[in-house]
Amino acid sequence: MSNFDFIETYFKGSTAVIELNRPRQLNSLNTKMISEIVVAMEAFDRNETVRVIVLSGKGRSFSAGADIDEMTEANPISLELLNQFAEWDRLALIKKPIIGAVHGFVFGGGFELALCCDVLISASNTEFAFPEVGLGVMPGAGGTQRLTKLAGRTKALEWLWTGERISAETALKHGVINKIVYPELLMEEAMKFANKLAKQPPLSLRLIKDSVNKAVDSSLYEGMQYERKNFYLLFATQDQKEGMNAFIEKRKPDYQGK
Template sequence: MDNLLFLEKERKGPVGLIRLNRPNVLNALNRQLISEIVQTFEEYDRDEEIRVIVLTGNGRAFAAGADIEEMADEDAVGMELLNQFADWDRITAVKKPIIAAVNGFALGGGFELALACDLLFASETAKFGFPEVNLGVMPGAGGTQRLTKAAGKTKALEMIWSGEMISAEEALRLNLINRVIAPELLLEETLAFAGKIAEKAPLAVRLIKESVYKALDISIYEGMQFERKNFYLLFASEDQKEGMQAFMEKRKPVFKGK
């Protein structure tokens, strides 16, 4: 296991596991931690041996928000010049699947980080919310946008205006997360699912992710044209030949991501 200042990273076969590691402050997201997260995402994205990324938190929280002490004395011009969300924007450029295993509180920036992942598995005891309004501010790393796209306008406004937390079961009902899992099994089941995705054809997984995200922002017609191009592109891959040959030969395919 490799350790950075505020996170731990570990390879589990084709899965890259990242653990946020500021448990004494419930993994509050300071700028250094975000930088380390993005740096590790990009490292795993370039690594041919890693096919899926899993993100979780050490201790009682996934991430209980931004580091308020770091921001309390900032002013508007300073924040603009700092451009602290530039690192967040790099997360959307990661091509490989990212699965969040939310083990406790995912609040404010922590909720935004979870929503920036592709899939969310949550402990039965997980709590989600945007408490920024109680501090006189609002989400700034995508919370108003991703929550609205996932849950709709009325629920997004209710959650962000009230600052109240919701349970994992409520988050599941709102389609914000994929599964609710017993706390003691959360990481095990998340890694098992990641392992299943890691067995699939990497280029197909990559272009599926790209196509699904494209669907969020364009018309159905434009999206279908985009999908079709990606479908055709996969017929230039060795994995497509291997996958179809293995099917005809009734054996398990061996995908190489080429």
């Protein structure tokens, strides 16, 4: 992959891994890093050999938040012209499964980045927080929206208003993360989950993600119609034939993503 300043990427089988790579700054996010993540994600999304994307952070933490230095002098006009959050919108358009493997501090923008993932595997030592309120601001890259959709208004307001740290157990209890693992095994467990998904029919995964995302934003009726069309569409795939034939022939299916 091309050279990045703030992330590192590598392939393991059909999984592409993106690692935030500013460990001395606890992977605090700057605009360049976000651009690099988006560029890498979009490249992996188009790359036919990639079936799953894993996002993690090097060093002691996933990400302690946005680079405050970049923002102290900002004003509404400069923010509007910079339009930095437009990059984040592109993350929501990634079609392949994104597995976040988080540990240590997952704060502010780091938490928002984690919430852009489809599945979150968390180390047991992880602490989540939106500390923006303590700086006289608030999350601006989807934090108030995505957290509320996951945990509900009650907890979202409590956590966003107080800025307090949330343990992995609490995050699990409120549906923010999928699984807690021992810190030593974070990447191993994330890769295990990635491998499990990599064996599933890619187009099914893709349209399931598309349909589930639709559910978050639409009426039940509208979502049902949308789901139905996606369901029908899968009957145009070779993998549907392969899956059903393998079932009848009592063998393991081999999906091509076509």
